[in-house]
Amino acid sequence: MELMDIKKLKVTELRSKLKEVGLDTRGLKAELVDRLWSALKPGPGGEESEVKRHNDSSLTASTLTEKVEDRAPSSSSSKAGVTAPCKEDCTREFTDTATQTEPSVTTPQPGSEAESESVRGNQVEKGMGEDPGEDSTALSSEEMGRGRAFYEFKEEIRYKRAKSPQPVLEREEAEKEDEDKVKLDPYGSHLHFEIGPDGSYGQPRFWAQFPSLWSGCRLTHGVLQGRVGFEVRLERKLLPTQLEEQEAMEPYGLRVGWSVSDTSLLLGEDDLSFAYDRHGNKMSGGKGEEFGEPLSEGDIVGCYASFATDGAVQLSFHKNGRFIGVAFSIGATVLQGRPLFPHVFCKSCAVRFLLDPTAPPWYPCPPGFTMLAALPPGQKVRATVAPSSRAQCEVLLMVGLPGSGKSHWSRIHMKQHPEKRYKLLGTEELLTCMISGGTRDCKLQQASQCLTDLIKVAAQTPGNYILNQCNILFSARRHKLQLFTGFKRRVVVIFPSATEWKRRLLQHQMNDREQIPETALLKLQLSCSLPEQQSDLLEELQYIELPQEQAQTLLQEYKDQARRLLPPVPKQDKKRPRLPKKRPYHHGPPPSHRIQWSGINAWNDTRLSTVPWSQQPRYWNVAYQDQGYYYNRGFGYSGYEGYW
Numbered sequence: 001m002e003l004m005d006i007k008k009l010k011v012t013e014l015r016s017k018l019k020e021v022g023l024d025t026r027g028l029k030a031e032l033v034d035r036l037w038s039a040l041k042p043g044p045g046g047e048e049s050e051v052k053r054h055n056d057s058s059l060t061a062s063t064l065t066e067k068v069e070d071r072a073p074s075s076s077s078s079k080a081g082v083t084a085p086c087k088e089d090c091t092r093e094f095t096d097t098a099t100q101t102e103p104s105v106t107t108p109q110p111g112s113e114a115e116s117e118s119v120r121g122n123q124v125e126k127g128m129g130e131d132p133g134e135d136s137t138a139l140s141s142e143e144m145g146r147g148r149a150f151y152e153f154k155e156e157i158r159y160k161r162a163k164s165p166q167p168v169l170e171r172e173e174a175e176k177e178d179e180d181k182v183k184l185d186p187y188g189s190h191l192h193f194e195i196g197p198d199g200s201y202g203q204p205r206f207w208a209q210f211p212s213l214w215s216g217c218r219l220t221h222g223v224l225q226g227r228v229g230f231e232v233r234l235e236r237k238l239l240p241t242q243l244e245e246q247e248a249m250e251p252y253g254l255r256v257g258w259s260v261s262d263t264s265l266l267l268g269e270d271d272l273s274f275a276y277d278r279h280g281n282k283m284s285g286g287k288g289e290e291f292g293e294p295l296s297e298g299d300i301v302g303c304y305a306s307f308a309t310d311g312a313v314q315l316s317f318h319k320n321g322r323f324i325g326v327a328f329s330i331g332a333t334v335l336q337g338r339p340l341f342p343h344v345f346c347k348s349c350a351v352r353f354l355l356d357p358t359a360p361p362w363y364p365c366p367p368g369f370t371m372l373a374a375l376p377p378g379q380k381v382r383a384t385v386a387p388s389s390r391a392q393c394e395v396l397l398m399v400g401l402p403g404s405g406k407s408h409w410s411r412i413h414m415k416q417h418p419e420k421r422y423k424l425l426g427t428e429e430l431l432t433c434m435i436s437g438g439t440r441d442c443k444l445q446q447a448s449q450c451l452t453d454l455i456k457v458a459a460q461t462p463g464n465y466i467l468n469q470c471n472i473l474f475s476a477r478r479h480k481l482q483l484f485t486g487f488k489r490r491v492v493v494i495f496p497s498a499t500e501w502k503r504r505l506l507q508h509q510m511n512d513r514e515q516i517p518e519t520a521l522l523k524l525q526l527s528c529s530l531p532e533q534q535s536d537l538l539e540e541l542q543y544i545e546l547p548q549e550q551a552q553t554l555l556q557e558y559k560d561q562a563r564r565l566l567p568p569v570p571k572q573d574k575k576r577p578r579l580p581k582k583r584p585y586h587h588g589p590p591p592s593h594r595i596q597w598s599g600i601n602a603w604n605d606t607r608l609s610t611v612p613w614s615q616q617p618r619y620w621n622v623a624y625q626d627q628g629y630y631y632n633r634g635f636g637y638s639g640y641e642g643y644w
Contacts, residue, residue: 003037022208022239026449165459165483179382182221182355182373187386188341189217190265190433191423191457192450203350206453207238210446214253214347214433216265219355219372221380222341224311227369229304230342231354231362232256234278237297239348252348253436254278256301258315258340261383262418266432267345272335274328275345276301276317282327292317292324297349300362304369305340308332313340321363339381342372347436384421387462390486394420395458396466397480397538399531400494401524402516403505409494409544410466425454426468459483472528481537490540491531495551522566525558 009017014032015025021039025032183199193215194205204215219230237252255267257275268275268283275283282291295301302318311332317324344351354362357374365371372380387393396413398406407428414422430447431440451469458465465484471477481489496504509515530551533541543551 003033006033006037006040009033019208022211024209024446024449165479180221180377180380182219182357182380184217184353185220185383186461187421187463188220188261188265188383190215191425191454191461192433193217200353200355201235201350202344202346202352203235203238204347205457206450207348210450211239211348212434212436212443212446213430213450214266214345214435216267216343216345218259218261218265218383219342219353220383221372222261222339222383223305223307223372223375223379224335224337224339224381225307226375226379227304227306228372228375229302229365229369230372231300231302232344233300233352233354233362234295234297235350235352237349252278253346254295254349254351255283255345256303256317256351257283257343258303258305259343260335260338261341262338264432265343265345266435267343269435272338273343274315274330275343276303276324276327282317284328291327293319295319302363302365303342304366306369311335311337318363318366323366341383387464390462391488393462393486394464394488394490395484396422397471397477397489397491398466398468398494399471399477399491401472401501401528402470402521403508404494404496404501405504405545406468406470406494409492410468414466420464422464422466423458424466424468425451425458426466427451429468430454455480456483459487470524472524474529474531477531478537488540489538490542491538493530493541493543493548493551494545495530495543495554496545498554498557500545519566522562525555526562526566528555528558530555 006014011029011032014029014036018025018032018036018039021036023035023039027035181199184195184202186195189195189202192205192210192213193202195202195217202217204213206213234254239251255275255277257267257273259267259270259273263270263273267273268277268288269286271285273284276292277283277288278295280290280292280294281288283289300320302321304316304318306314306316313330313335314326315328315330316326342353344353354371355373357371361371396410398410400406407426410422410424410426414424427444427447430450431443434443434447455467467480469476471480477491481491505516530548531538531541532548541548545551546554
C-alpha cells in the first residue's frame with residue numbers, strides 16, 4: 001500500500017488497520033497515517049522507526065519541554081543549540097484537546113468549588129495547547145527526556161472532553177458460590193488479567209493494545225501440607241504475526257509456579273515466589289537459572305509441592321508428563337507456616353488450569369500426589385475473599401504536583417493497612433509489569449494509556465484502590481470520582497511547603513534520572529487546582545502536608561509567579577470564520593420592516609381592519625418566502641415570541 005492510498009483512508013479505516021497489526025489506535029489522522037505507513041513500508045525502519053515517529057509527532061517544538069499539557073520529567077536539562085525542526089501539526093492534538101468543553105456534563109452552580117475550578121482550569125488550559133511566541137525548533141528526544149508526568153498529564157487532559165460516566169448498577173447477588181471450589185481468583189490478580197466464565201481460563205486483558213504487558217493471577221486456594229499438584233496448559237499465543245516475527249521482541253511469555261499471598265503478582269520476582277518459565281528456566285527473587293526444557297503452544301506444565309512434617313517443602317515440575325526435576329527446596333523457617341498458592345504470570349498468551357475435581361488429570365500424577373482441586377475442604381486454604389458490594393469498597397484519589405510524595409505516602413499507607421489489600425493503580429506500577437522489550441519512553445506512553453482503561457475496569461470490580469496520579473485538573477478528578485459512585489471515595493492531597501517540595505522533586509529527578517524543565521513546572525503549577533469538600537463527589541477530603549487554607553495560599557503564589565515568568569500567549573491574528581446561524585421561523589415580517597402588529601387577527605392598517613381574516617391577503621407568504629418565514633399548521637406562527 002502506497003502512502004497516498006493510506007492518506008485517502010478514513011479515520012475509522014486507519015484505526016481498523018492499526019488494530020489488525022497490534023498498534024496503538026489513538027491520535028489524530030496525521031498521526032495514524034504516519035504510524036501505519038511506518039509499520040507497512042518495507043525495509044529495516046520497521047517498528048522502531050514507527051514508535052519513534054509516533055512519539056515525536058505528539059510533541060511540540062522547542063517547547064517540547066514547555067507545553068504544559070505534555071510536559072513531564074526530562075532526562076537532562078534543556079540545552080541551547082540542540083534542536084530539530086518540529087512537524088507542522090505536532091501541537092494540534094493538545095490544542096484541540098485542551099480547549100474542548102465537556103459534553104453531557106451538568107453545569108456547575110455559580111460560586112461552587114466545581115464552577116470556580118472549572119473556570120480557572122479553562123482559563124489556563126486554553127493558552128496551554130499552543131504558544132506561537134515560543135521558538136519553533138524542537139529538542140531531540142534524548143535531550144527532552146519525556147517521562148511519567150508528561151504522559152500522565154496527556155491522559156488527564158482527555159477527561160476535559162469525556163462524557164460523564166453512567167452510574168454502575170449494583171450486580172444482583174447470584175447464587176452463593178461454593179467456597180470450596182478452586183478457580184482463578186479475580187481478587188488475587190492484576191486488573192489487566194481477564195478470567196473466563198468457568199474460572200479455569202485466563203489471558204491478558206489488553207494483549208492487542210499493549211503486547212509487552214505481563215499479567216498475573218493466583219488461584220483461590222493454596223496448601224501448606226501434604227503432597228499436592230496442579231496442571232496448566234499453554235492454550236494459545238495471542239500476539240499478531242507481524243510483531244511475532246520481530247527478533248528484538250519476545251513474542252510471548254509464561255511463568256508457572258507457586259507464591260505466598262503477600263508477595264507481588266510478578267511471579268518469580270520476589271523471594272517467596274517460585275516459577276518455571278517458557279524458556280525452561282527456574283526463577284525466584286528476580287534471578288533465573290537454566291533448569292528444564294522450553295515451552296511451546298499446547299504444552300502442559302505440572303507443578304508439584306511436597307511438604308515435610310516439619311513444614312519444609314520441595315517444588316518440582318513436569319512437562320507433558322515427564323519429570324524435569326526438583327527446582328526449589330524451601331526450609332520451614334522461610335515459609336513460617338504460610339500457605340503456597342498456585343500462580344501464573346503470562347504475556348500475549350492464554351492459559352488453562354485443570355480445575356475439575358471429577359476429571360482425570362491430563363497426565364498421571366506422580367505416586368502419592370493429589371490434584372489441588374480434588375483435595376477435601378480441610379486440606380485447602382482459602383485466600384482473602386473480595387468485598388461483596390461497592391459500599392464495602394474504598395478508593396483513594398491522590399492529588400499533588402509531580403514529585404510531591406504521592407507514591408511514597410501510598411506505599412506507606414498500604415503497609416499500615418494490609419487487611420484492605422489495596423491495589424495501587426499508577427504508571428510506575430504498570431511499568432514493573434513490562435519487564436521485557438521496548439524503550440522506557442515507549443513503555444511510559446503505553447502504561448499511561450493502559451492506566452486510563454484500568455481505572456474503568458477497577459470501577460466495576462469490587463476491591464480497594466489507590467489512584468496514584470497527579471489529578472491536578474478538576475475535570476479529571478470529577479470524572480474518576482463519578483466512575484466510583486457507590487465506593488467510599490477519599491481524596492488525599494499531598495501539598496508540601498515550597499522548600500520541601502523542591503527537595504523532594506530534586507530527589508525524585510535524581511532517582512529516576514528524569515528532569516522536569518522549569519517552564520514545564522511553571523505551566524503545571526498554573527494549571528493546578530486543589531479540591532474542596534463536595535458531598536456529591538467524595539465522602540472524605542484529607543490534606544496530608546499543609547492545611548487546606550495554607551495550601552491554597554501557596555498555590556496562588558505559585559500561579560502568580562508562573563504568570564510573571566511565563567511569556568504571554570499572543571492572540572491569534574486569524575479568527576475562525578463564523579458559520580451562518582440557522583434563521584428561526586417567524587410569525588410574519590421581521591421588525592426591521594417597521595410593520596406593527598396590532599392584534600392577533602389584523603395588521604395595523606385601516607383598510608384591512610374590517611376585512612375578514614380568511615379574505616385578507618397573505619403579503620408575507622410571498623414577500624418573505626426566500627427568508628424562511630412560513631406558517632406551521634400544527635403550532636401556528638412559531639419562533640417569534642422573543643420580539644414581544
